Amino acid sequence: MNANLLRSLPLVWCLCASSSARADPAGGDKLVIEAGRILTQAGTEIENGVIVIENGRITAIGKADEIKKPWDAPVIGGPDRVAFPGFVEAHTSQGMDRPNENVEVAPFLDVRDSVDPVAFYFEDCLRYGITTINVQHGNDCVIGAQGMIVRPVGLTIEEMVVRPQYGLKLVAAARGGHSRATQMQTLRQTFEGLRRYLEDLVEKERGERGYAEREALFQGKELEGEKKKGRAMEGTAWKVDGLELVPRGAIDEKQAPLLDVVEGRRAAFFYCANAADVANALAIARENGFLAKTTLVIAPACWQAVDIIAEAGTPVVLQGPLVEKRRDPITGEEQETFVPGVLRDKGVDFALSSLDGGPRSLWYQAALAVGLGLEREAAMDAVTKVPAEILGLGNDVGSLEVGKLGNVLLFSGDPLGVTSWVEEAVVEGRKVYDRREDVRNRHLLEGIQPPNTAAAASAEEPKDQDAAAQTRKEKETEETEKKDGDGGKREEKP
């Protein structure tokens, strides 16, 4: 009996393991994806290819007859599918309950507290193929909260997190009701305040050794491990001598994120609404030594400052419409500028971003850019590889290569095609979206009324269409008869 039990145990164990593995978002499974075309975004295109994903990463990719598929891996996809890496949203303020805070300088806040895993936005992200999202504070602040990189999978924030406490938002454009001068003054004063604070702290520490630690304990902070150690300041523009005397954990939580930015340890996302803001933003970044870690988030009107952006070498996330329209104040003529074209011509690396949380998503923007004159490769890069590099995930996402995360989209046609859908989406080796099971999508397309929802006019559309067709036919016969003339021999209606 024991032997039987023992023999049966592994089976039971396997079953348990597999069921729990399904619940584990980090994968651990194997997955094989077959596709009629694989657009790897790594320079190659594979016909009738196969991708093998194990433990969340791609272990093999190539033609079907060249790749050895593991026998125990489920297979998804088919010959009519096109595989593409998941899109990367380089900067967004959606998915939170409120994108902006009231306080204008708030680096101590974290968007993690605000991100809502069940927001429709994340559902839409899967539907439109966005698998990596950088959530940052909104544009109505001076210095906003710390952001994070998430994946649109999971019901808790822990399941969603890819990189926590990633990046800090700064805004050079004037907040509502303020002027650009006030904005710049606040930015400058904040960094000057940081410097003064650190100098003050060092001075106090020099005056009384252990002062900072005592203060921290007094405020209820626990200094353990890394936080107890001090470290010399690593800034490139300005330094405060003696900072190694102060334990890092003792630095005020309001100033610590700024210090990270100045030391180049944290990415900075700087929003500019006008061309004049760009010079200001770059000045602040240079003065405080974090130009190398700065990404500019620009509105279309900033195209005029593209020269200084190119000279500074910062990458750019284009937020908003792709075409900027303005009227020449002297001649009154309307001028339209295709902004990605300008950026491409000047050699600025740029990523596109979704226009809204709905259908005007990344892939729509890429297709629109191609329609307006951008080359296909540049447009595709702008939604995959460039944002991956901006977010520092160049080794993990952005293309389908061995070793990268298994974020794969299966399209029903060309990714930029008007009639293509994301049929299936795989995030880190787990299939997380299937359009056949997408209830909302089906409701929209098949006209099925979801239960307990208001009966809209959509329920009567089929009948109306017939009636409309009939009246149309009748009108046509009337008109043809009129044209026959001869005093209008009108036949009596049946």
Place this chain on the structure above:
Amino acid sequence: MTFPLGSSGILASATILCAALAGARSTALGGAEGGDGARTVALRAGTIHLVEEGRVLEGGATILVQGGKILAVGGDLELPPGAELVDYGPDAVIVPGLVAAYSPYATGNPPDRTASPGLRAVDAFDPYEVYAGALAGGVTTAYVVPAEGRLIAGQGALVKLGGDDPARRIVNDRAALHGAIDASARAVPGYWEPPIPATEDTGIGYAKPQLPGSTMGAIVALEEIVDGIHSREKRAAAEQEYGADALRALVPLIEARVPWRIAAQEPAEIRGLLEFARARRLPVIVDRATAAGEIAPEIAAAGAAVVFHVPYPTNGPSVDHGKGRDDRWPRFDVPVALVEAGVRVAVAGSSPRDLLFFARLAQRGGLSPSAALRSITLTPAELLGGEGRVGSIRPGKDADFCVLNGAPLAEGTSVLATWIDGCAVWSAPEPATHATVIEVEELHVGDGRVLRPGQILLQAGKIVDVGERVSHPRGATVVRGRVCMPGMIDALGHLGLEGSRKVPATDFALQRIVGRAGHISRRVAREGITTVVLSPRGSSNSGAPVMAYRPAAGDFERQIVGDPVALRLKWTEENRLQSGQTIRDLLAKAADYRAKWLEYEKALAAWKPAASAAEAPAKEEDAKKTEGAQSAKEEGAAGADEKAEEKPAEEGKKEEGAKKGDEPKKEDEPKKDSKKKKDKKEGEELEADPITGVWKAEIASAEGREASELRMQLLFATQHGSGPVTGNLRVSAFSESLIEIEGRWDREAKKLILEGLGSAGWVALEGALEGDKLQGRVACGAHSLEFAAERVSKKYAVAKRTERRKEEPQAPEVQKGKPKEPRLDSKLEPVRRAMDGKLSVVVQVDRGDEILACIDAFAARGIRPVLLGAREAHFVASEIAGRVAGVLLSPAILEFDPKRGTDFLAPYAELQNAGISVAFHSEAEEGAVDLPLQAAFAVANGLSPTGALRALTSDAAAMMSIGDRVGRLERGLDGDVLLLDGPPLAPGSSVLRAWVAGEEVKP
């Protein structure tokens, strides 16, 4: 893929190197091009104001510009090869680009704290923006502030308002420390800074009140701030009150000796400010300075400078200034008081676009124009730290200019173009009706009046205004000269005939032979002859047409002044006995013709149209065609006569397909038919077409149904006898549809048989004509109904055709009683119009007695002719005075009579002195240019100069019936103007420039 490292190191925002941006082009600026290093431009104008030392270059000067900077200025500069020349003409004036000492372009909401020296205007200024309003006012540089209404609002900056390179736009990013101690800065709201986190202990705080509350308080606040910087003891309190940031930001500004530009209006405020600045040894500029005129010596003693805001808000409503005795009303004479006391004054206003106007206002009290110009150019540049780059025209400075169409501070001057960094960033837009203003010392109107001085405004080809001072629309071209006069008129010339001797018919339109302005026409115009009255060489029995036109006009519409304006006749025949006979006959015929027309017009005025729309197409006895013509759809009027009947029959056949909708129209016709028919004589023969027309009948109900209608429209194919009939039928008893029917009419039996297929079945109709009724039966299928139809209309209604039909050469339809229009005789038309006074008649006649006979003949018809030739007119001058429109004497100005020796006769003078208009004519083509010389010769021999001028201009025009278009410089007439360098028609004067129809004639 890695990103290149950005350049590290501190770079002030204002000094981004231009080299990195070479070749940058912005497409947003209209008309601007990049100021490349190699590009050389030369600007030329009549006058250039250098402003430094008050120097002005006149009589034509050039500025050489290279790489956006001024290279050289001078009277005669040699242009380097490859230089682009822009010449604004001898009447243009170039001044340095204006510097607005105040502008609203970077102003934002005021900061929370009362002292915010860290707020910088250069951050808020948008260097990519095109400031079109300021550029249109000639302002190239402006001072911008970050905010207003605070004790210390921030750091103002001096910036340029145009130019491609955003970095070059910043002239001085720390031009002044901007603040105010006047009433505007005293209403500061409280300052609230929320504590983070807001806990039970700290609460959320409250808004602490801020200084200042009074003038004294404001001065005290300033003192506290400055003292807090310098002395340790006071620092803590100052930091507490104003914020540590404020003091910290102030330190570098004080070290750099940045001037304090503080607004102070009342004398007490200004004094307090000056005392504060003197005690703390700070450079100060008094801003606004409304009452500075009263304490000018004190300001001079303190060594302060002033920016005076002209207290008039342009383009806005009137504002009340207060009724108290202490209330200040605007005073504009502050700058002159300050300048006389030796204070440096910059003039500013609320809107940079109107800076030139504010400078004009600042001249009140006697400020010289050069000082006023300086106050809007060099002085603000000096005060705000920009004199190295802007403010005057000097080699090495930026090439910023403002091109004007007159003296900068003259009342009507406006901006023609604005240049920044060697590019024209704004030019006055060409309005659809470009305006030209001619300013002269002597303006000869043409009818004898002279205006000294005079100005004339031309717009859209017409003279809009003439007077001593006329309006100067913005951007108008202004031309200055000595004398101007109306364009001269060649009262009878041949320019345009190209040597042809043919005499065209009387109704020939001469405008068909003239072509576009060629070089000959332009040369003739530039000599002064702008209008030519073109006549063929010779005349004909019924007269040759004469047209007036301007050969040099730009387009055809402006070329023709009148066609025809006159009729040329000849009185003298070869057989002298018959002289004038043709003319007398012509006049007689024309008189009859005219009489007919007058009769017609009188009758037409008296005749009232009939009240009812249509009358029955009654049979008419007379041959006139009258019909109930209200069915205007009928073309080729169908009448009762036989001829007309044919046409409808033919038309009808063609038109079978297009009759829908006519039936209801037909119904509209009143039905007086039957009664009329009864008027016919009894026993008359059956009329020729008894069938054609519209028949209508009421059918009694056959089976208890309601009475229904029967309507037929029939067309008889032949005229007499029997023949086929076609048409349409509707029997409402059967169905509502209209069916086509065919059948026969039997004349002998008077029977009509029709058949057709309807929606209800086959319909057959049988009828017999009895009297004027058609009676019979109509059957459809089983039903059969009796009817008795009456003819409603005799016409077969035909739909209006869309294609054009050949017009009938006969007179159009005339309604009954409407007077008939007489036939238009194009040969007699000119004479008729001459009798009405709308046309002139030029008669060639020589001898005295013939002249008298001719004049009598014409006078009998009410015409005052123009005599051509008229060698002996001066003998009968007294008799013909008042009875001729004028005389075109032969070019022989002098008459020799051997018996009189050297006592030459001057017929022109004699005639004019007798009160008869004379005019000069050339009877040549381009020989017309001799006319002014002829006139001068006549003047030398007795003709009055005024009279000669009149003869060439207004009298000639009046004679030729074009006096309402040309000949004088008066409002509403066409813009034909000549600019001379001396009195008109003086032998020593010549025509410098000419305008035809408002446009200058270029060679």
